[in-house]
Amino acid sequence: MKVAWAGSREAFQVSDRMAKLVANDPVFEKFSKPMLGRKELFKNTLRKAAYAWKLINDLRLTEEEAKWLRHYIDEPNYTDLHWEMFVPAIEGQGTKEQKKKWLPLAQTMQIIGTYAQTELGHGSNVQGLETTATFDRQTDEFVMHSPTLTSSKWWPGGMAKVATHAIVYARLIIDGLFHGVHGFIVQLRSLEDHSPLPGLTLGDIGMKFGHGTYNTMDNGVLRFDHVRIPRNQMLMRVSQVTKEGKYAQSDVPRQLLYGTMVSVRQTIVADASKALSRAVCIATRYSVVRRQFGSRNGGPETQVIDYKTQQSRLFPLLASAYAFRFVGEWLKSLYIDVKQRLEANDFSTLPETHACTAGLKALTTAATADGIEECRKLCGGHGYLISSGLPELFAFYVPACSYEGENVVMMLQVARFLVKTVSNLGYKQPVGTAAYLGRVTPLLQNNCAVQTAEDWLNPDAILEAFEARAARMVIGCGERLAMFENPEEGFAELSIDLVEASLAHCQLITVSVFIQKLNHEIPGNGVKRSLEVLCYVYALFLLHKHQGDFLATGYLTPKQASLANEQLRTLYSKVRPNAIAFVDSFNHMDHYLCSVLGRYDGNVYPKLYEAAWKDPLNDSDIVDGIQQYVQPILKQKLHYAKL
Numbered sequence: 001m002k003v004a005w006a007g008s009r010e011a012f013q014v015s016d017r018m019a020k021l022v023a024n025d026p027v028f029e030k031f032s033k034p035m036l037g038r039k040e041l042f043k044n045t046l047r048k049a050a051y052a053w054k055l056i057n058d059l060r061l062t063e064e065e066a067k068w069l070r071h072y073i074d075e076p077n078y079t080d081l082h083w084e085m086f087v088p089a090i091e092g093q094g095t096k097e098q099k100k101k102w103l104p105l106a107q108t109m110q111i112i113g114t115y116a117q118t119e120l121g122h123g124s125n126v127q128g129l130e131t132t133a134t135f136d137r138q139t140d141e142f143v144m145h146s147p148t149l150t151s152s153k154w155w156p157g158g159m160a161k162v163a164t165h166a167i168v169y170a171r172l173i174i175d176g177l178f179h180g181v182h183g184f185i186v187q188l189r190s191l192e193d194h195s196p197l198p199g200l201t202l203g204d205i206g207m208k209f210g211h212g213t214y215n216t217m218d219n220g221v222l223r224f225d226h227v228r229i230p231r232n233q234m235l236m237r238v239s240q241v242t243k244e245g246k247y248a249q250s251d252v253p254r255q256l257l258y259g260t261m262v263s264v265r266q267t268i269v270a271d272a273s274k275a276l277s278r279a280v281c282i283a284t285r286y287s288v289v290r291r292q293f294g295s296r297n298g299g300p301e302t303q304v305i306d307y308k309t310q311q312s313r314l315f316p317l318l319a320s321a322y323a324f325r326f327v328g329e330w331l332k333s334l335y336i337d338v339k340q341r342l343e344a345n346d347f348s349t350l351p352e353t354h355a356c357t358a359g360l361k362a363l364t365t366a367a368t369a370d371g372i373e374e375c376r377k378l379c380g381g382h383g384y385l386i387s388s389g390l391p392e393l394f395a396f397y398v399p400a401c402s403y404e405g406e407n408v409v410m411m412l413q414v415a416r417f418l419v420k421t422v423s424n425l426g427y428k429q430p431v432g433t434a435a436y437l438g439r440v441t442p443l444l445q446n447n448c449a450v451q452t453a454e455d456w457l458n459p460d461a462i463l464e465a466f467e468a469r470a471a472r473m474v475i476g477c478g479e480r481l482a483m484f485e486n487p488e489e490g491f492a493e494l495s496i497d498l499v500e501a502s503l504a505h506c507q508l509i510t511v512s513v514f515i516q517k518l519n520h521e522i523p524g525n526g527v528k529r530s531l532e533v534l535c536y537v538y539a540l541f542l543l544h545k546h547q548g549d550f551l552a553t554g555y556l557t558p559k560q561a562s563l564a565n566e567q568l569r570t571l572y573s574k575v576r577p578n579a580i581a582f583v584d585s586f587n588h589m590d591h592y593l594c595s596v597l598g599r600y601d602g603n604v605y606p607k608l609y610e611a612a613w614k615d616p617l618n619d620s621d622i623v624d625g626i627q628q629y630v631q632p633i634l635k636q637k638l639h640y641a642k643l
C-alpha cells in the first residue's frame, strides 16, 4: 500500500530517504516553533533554509530529492516562491536568450526570486492590476511605477526581506497606449549588501493567521517610484517590444502569461493529499487510542473509532486523501504533457488543462481545509492543543483556498470552459475530461438501474451516476444561459448554479481517476481490494452528501439514494479493520506529523503530560505578573467584596 500511495517503489524510496534525513537532523527540530517570537521564528527559518541548501549541494541531491527535502522541513519560506514560481515563470514566459541569462543564476541561487502579481487593490482580477511599466524609447528602458496606494504589490512570499529579484506583473504602456499586463524581471536588492535598490519601498505586510506556520514567510509590500529597468527584462515569449517601441505579439496565445499559475495549481493539488493525509493519520491513530463510554463488566471502554458516527466523519476523509493523491498524480501527467506541447508551440490542450488545474485546485483545497478542521474536532478537546499538530496544520493550509486563484473564482473558470464546450457541441466533439458531454443524449435520457444496495458496488453504475449528474447540471445551465440576450449578464446571474455544476464536473474527474487507477495500476490483489473499498466510500459519500443534485436532476429515485447510504454504512465496517494500515501507508514519520496525538507508538497520554510541562508558563510556580497583578486583588479589602 505504501508503494501504491507513493506511485512507485522508486518514488517511495526517495521520499522515505528524505523524510528520514530531515527527521534525524536536529537542525530541523520544530516542536518549539510555536513558542518563538516573529523575529526568532523568521531567523530560525532562514537558518534551516540555508542548511537545506547546503545539504542539497553537499549530498548532490536530485531535483526530486530536493523537493521532498523541502517538503519534510515543513516550513513555508522564500525558497517556495523561488522554485515554484520565479523559476517556472522564466521557463514558461522567457525567450531563449532570457532563459540563458537568468536560469543559471536562479538555479544556483546567485539570485533569489519571487512572484509579484497581487496588489493591495487587486488579486483575482489580474487585468485590473495598476502598476505601470512605461517604455522610454530614449533610454531603451521601462519605468516601473506604483501610481496609487492600491497599486502597491502586496503578498508576494519572500519579498519583504529576502528576494533579490521579482517577476513583477504590470500594465505595459507605450506612447500612452495600454497593451495589457505583462511580466518583468526586476532587481529588488543589492547583491552586495542586500539593501533595497533606490526608488523601491519594501516591507513585511504583518502577522498572519496562526502563529508558527505561515509567519515563517516574509510576505511583502513593494512600491515603485519611477524605477528603471532595461527593455530586455520584459518576459518576451508572448509579446515583444522593440527598441523602436513597436509592440508585437507572437503566435503564442496571451493565456501563456498565466502559465505559471497553471504550474503551481497542479502542485497545490498534489500537495492537498499530503496535508489531508497528515490530519487523517493523526485523527485515526488517536481515535484508536481514545476510549469513551461503553464499558461492560468493568472492561475497557469503547475505542472512539468504533462509533459509527466517528467512522462516518473520518473514513470519507481517509478515502478523500487517497482520491486526492491519485488525482494529483494524474494531473501531474496531464501537466507534463501540456508543458511538452507548449514548448513545441502546440496550445491545443491548454484550455482543458487550465480548467482541470483551476477546478481541482478549488475542489481539493476546500475539502482539505474543511477536512483538517473536522479531524481536529474528531480528536475532541485535545485536538485544540498545539501539541496535537492540528491547529498549526490548519493555519498553514487554509490560505490555499485563497492563494493561487480564489476557489470560487477558479470554479467560475471551469464554468466558462464547460459552457463553451456545450455551446460548441454541434460541431466540435468534446474530448478528455469533457468527453462525457458528447454523450448527452443517453446521459439525459437513461435513469439509474440500481435496485439493491449491493448494486452500488459497481464502478460502471457509479461512473454513470456522476456523469449523468454533471451532464444534466451543465446542460441545464447552458439552456438557462441561452435565455439571456447578454451572455455575460446571464453568466453573472447564474453563477451560483454554474459553480455547483463545475463542482459536479470536478468530482466526476476525481471519481473516474480513482476508478481508472484501480483498473490499471495497483500492485497486488490485497492492496487493490482494500483500495476498492475506499474508492466506493469516496464515491458514495459524495453521492450521499450531494444527493440533492442527483435527485433534482431526476437521475436517482429517493429509494436508490437511500440504498447508496445503506451501502456506505456497510463499507465503513470494511474500512475499520484496515484503518491503521491505511494511515501507516502514508509513511508519515513522527517528526513530520509533529503531533502527540498521532504518534506511531500510540503512547499518547504520557507524552501529552510531558509536553505540557515544556510550556514556558511551567518554568516556575509563580510566574511574572502574579505578584504585580493578582496578589493585590487577593489582598484588597473592598466594600463590594463582601457581597
Ligand SMILES: CCCCCCC/C=C/C(=O)SCCNC(=O)CCNC(=O)[C@H](O)C(C)(C)COP(=O)(O)OP(=O)(O)OC[C@H]1O[C@@H](n2cnc3c(N)ncnc32)[C@H](O)[C@@H]1OP(=O)(O)O
Pocket (backbone or CB within 6 Å): 080, 081, 084, 115, 117, 118, 123, 124, 125, 126, 127, 157, 255, 256, 258, 259, 261, 262, 264, 267, 268, 271, 350, 351, 354, 403, 404, 405, 406, 409, 413, 416
Ligand atoms: C506549492 C507551492 C506553494 C507556493 C506558494 C503559493 C503562494 C501563492 C502565490 C500566489 O497566490 S501568486 C498570485 C496568484 N493569483 C491568481 O491566481 C489570480 C487569479 N486570477 C486569474 O487567474 C485571472 O485573473 C482570471 C480569474 C483567470 C481571469 O482572467 P481574465 O481577466 O484574463 O479573464 P478571462 O476572460 O476569464 O480569461 C481569458 C481567457 O484566458 C483563459 N485563462 C485564464 N487563466 C488561464 C490560465 N491560467 N491558463 C490558460 N488559460 C487561462 C480563460 O479560460 C479565457 O479563455 P477563453 O474563454 O477566452 O478561451
Ligand SMILES: Cc1cc2nc3c(=O)[nH]c(=O)nc-3n(C[C@H](O)[C@H](O)[C@H](O)COP(=O)(O)OP(=O)(O)OC[C@H]3O[C@@H](n4cnc5c(N)ncnc54)[C@H](O)[C@@H]3O)c2cc1C
Pocket (backbone or CB within 6 Å): 081, 115, 116, 117, 118, 121, 122, 123, 124, 125, 154, 155, 156, 157, 214, 219, 399, 402, 403, 404, 405, 406, 407, 408, 409, 412
Ligand atoms: C498566504 C498567501 C500567500 C500569497 N502569496 C502570493 C505571492 O507570492 N504572490 C502574489 O502575487 N500573490 C500572493 N498571494 C495573493 C493571492 O494570490 C490572492 O490573495 C488571491 O489570488 C485572491 O485574490 P484576492 O485577495 O484579490 O481575493 P478577492 O478576489 O478580493 O476575493 C474576495 C471575495 O470576492 C469573491 N470574488 C472575487 N471575484 C469574484 C467574481 N468574479 N465572482 C464571484 N466572486 C468573486 C471571492 O470569491 C472572495 O469571496 C498570497 C495570498 C496569501 C493568502
